[in-house]
Structure formats: structure tokens, C-alpha cells
Amino acid sequence: MGSKERILKKKAEVARSILDVALHILTTEGIDGISMRKIASRIEYSLPVIYAHYRSKEIITDRLTDIGFIKLRKQMEKFVANSEGSSSPLEKMLTGYIEFAFENKSLYLLMSSKSLEKLSGEHYRSEAEKLAVDFKAVIKNSLPAQRKLRESEIDTVYYGMISLVHGIITVCFASGKFSGRERDLIISKFVKAIIK
Structure with missing residues (x-):
């Protein structure tokens, strides 16, 4: 696997992790519990990384x-x-x-x-x-x-x-x-x- 493929695979993994954490928050705290900051904190990535994958909470809830x-x-x-x-x-x-x-x-x-x-x-x-x-x-x-x-x-x-x-x-x-x-x-x- 080349470096481009590894980068794309890692990007897909991060995007999936974001959705997994958002779904967990939704299940445990409801829709109002979901925030970009909370997701970033839970997966231990910076807020800009979250926004690089999903521009808004609305896009995450659509997914x-x-x-x-x-x-x-x-x-x-x-x-x-x-x-x-x-x-x-x-x-x-x-x-x-x-x-x-x-x-x-x-x-x-x-x-x-x-x-x-x-x-x-x-x-x-x-x-x-x-x-x-x-x-x-x-x-x-x-x-x-x-x-x-x-x-x-x-x-x-x-x-x-x-x-x-x-x-x-x-x-x-x-x-x-x-x-x-x-x-x-x-x-x-x-x-x-x-x-x-």
C-alpha cells in the first residue's frame, strides 16, 4: 500500500471514529449532547481535524x-x-x-x-x-x-x-x-x- 492509500485509509478511519463517537453521544446524551468540541475531546483530536472531516454538527447528524x-x-x-x-x-x-x-x-x-x-x-x-x-x-x-x-x-x-x-x-x-x-x-x- 502506497503512502496515498495509507493517507486515505487513515482519513476514512478518523471520519468513522468521529461518527462512532457522535453516535455514542447521541445514544447516551441525546442530540443536544453532540458538539464538535465534545467529539474532538473524546477521540483526542484537535477541533480543526474534526472540522476538516465534517464542517458542522448538522453534517454529522445527517450522516x-x-x-x-x-x-x-x-x-x-x-x-x-x-x-x-x-x-x-x-x-x-x-x-x-x-x-x-x-x-x-x-x-x-x-x-x-x-x-x-x-x-x-x-x-x-x-x-x-x-x-x-x-x-x-x-x-x-x-x-x-x-x-x-x-x-x-x-x-x-x-x-x-x-x-x-x-x-x-x-x-x-x-x-x-x-x-x-x-x-x-x-x-x-x-x-x-x-x-x-
């Missing part, structure tokens, strides 16, 4: 959001592939989404807040869009053959399902009211109503 959407897609795929029982793939995806939020609360909250902001990063949008494309494909494939929906109708179903998931997560975070069984029953009834 964390990318990581979150990638992890969420993998979680949903895992639930569809590994779950047994009578649940449809759509129900399994929704359950995977909710479980992701419970397991990654701070990251989920960051992702939710970012989706409400006016986003500037194309990379961020592409990760969120990949999730939406996967989700919409499962919706389309879950419909009976005789039930054809236009793309705009599939979009409406998608947003309805995302709203349901976020509503369940919000209630659970606020009060812990839903048991897993109750949540699964709500999801099942909603999906069956949509499919019919």
Missing part, C-alpha cells in the same frame, strides 16, 4: 441519519425474512420498524426530526427514499392480484402506515401503554383493512 435509515432497512428486512407465523410481510415490516425505534430510541428520534426538517443533503434523502421504495414495493406485492392501485394511492397507503407506526411509537414512548400483543393486533387489523 447519523443515513446510518439510522440503513440500520432500519436491515431490521425490517430481517423481520420479513426471519419471522414465522401468519403475519404478512407488511405486518412484519411494520413490527420491525417499531422494534427498531425501541432498540435505537435516540437515533429514531433524530431520524424523525430530520424527516420533518427541510433537508439539504442528497445522500440523506436517498437513504430515506430507499426505505420508502422498499416499503412501497411490499405494499404493492401484498395487495390481491385483482386490486390494482395507482402510484399515488400506494403513496397514500405508505404514509398512512408510517403515520400508524409513528403514532404507536409515540404512545409507547410517552406512556408505555401498548404491549407487544396489543401493538401487533393493531398493526394486523390496519394492514388487513388496507389490503381489503
Whole structure:
């Protein structure tokens, strides 16, 4: 490996370390705990080194959001592939989404807040869009053959399902009211109503 390759490898390692520390801070202290100065202190690099990799906290949180959407897609795929029982793939995806939020609360909250902001990063949008494309494909494939929906109708179903998931997560975070069984029953009834 030449010196140029070593430099690029070291730069990638530092960039990854910055994100790892930022994710740890997010998980333990929340979004308000993340600062460029705190990250620099934790990885023992100077502040200019941090700014050389990421010009702002906003860029770091955009990258964390990318990581979150990638992890969420993998979680949903895992639930569809590994779950047994009578649940449809759509129900399994929704359950995977909710479980992701419970397991990654701070990251989920960051992702939710970012989706409400006016986003500037194309990379961020592409990760969120990949999730939406996967989700919409499962919706389309879950419909009976005789039930054809236009793309705009599939979009409406998608947003309805995302709203349901976020509503369940919000209630659970606020009060812990839903048991897993109750949540699964709500999801099942909603999906069956949509499919019919």
C-alpha cells in the first residue's frame, strides 16, 4: 500500500471514529449532547481535524441519519425474512420498524426530526427514499392480484402506515401503554383493512 492509500485509509478511519463517537453521544446524551468540541475531546483530536472531516454538527447528524435509515432497512428486512407465523410481510415490516425505534430510541428520534426538517443533503434523502421504495414495493406485492392501485394511492397507503407506526411509537414512548400483543393486533387489523 502506497503512502496515498495509507493517507486515505487513515482519513476514512478518523471520519468513522468521529461518527462512532457522535453516535455514542447521541445514544447516551441525546442530540443536544453532540458538539464538535465534545467529539474532538473524546477521540483526542484537535477541533480543526474534526472540522476538516465534517464542517458542522448538522453534517454529522445527517450522516447519523443515513446510518439510522440503513440500520432500519436491515431490521425490517430481517423481520420479513426471519419471522414465522401468519403475519404478512407488511405486518412484519411494520413490527420491525417499531422494534427498531425501541432498540435505537435516540437515533429514531433524530431520524424523525430530520424527516420533518427541510433537508439539504442528497445522500440523506436517498437513504430515506430507499426505505420508502422498499416499503412501497411490499405494499404493492401484498395487495390481491385483482386490486390494482395507482402510484399515488400506494403513496397514500405508505404514509398512512408510517403515520400508524409513528403514532404507536409515540404512545409507547410517552406512556408505555401498548404491549407487544396489543401493538401487533393493531398493526394486523390496519394492514388487513388496507389490503381489503
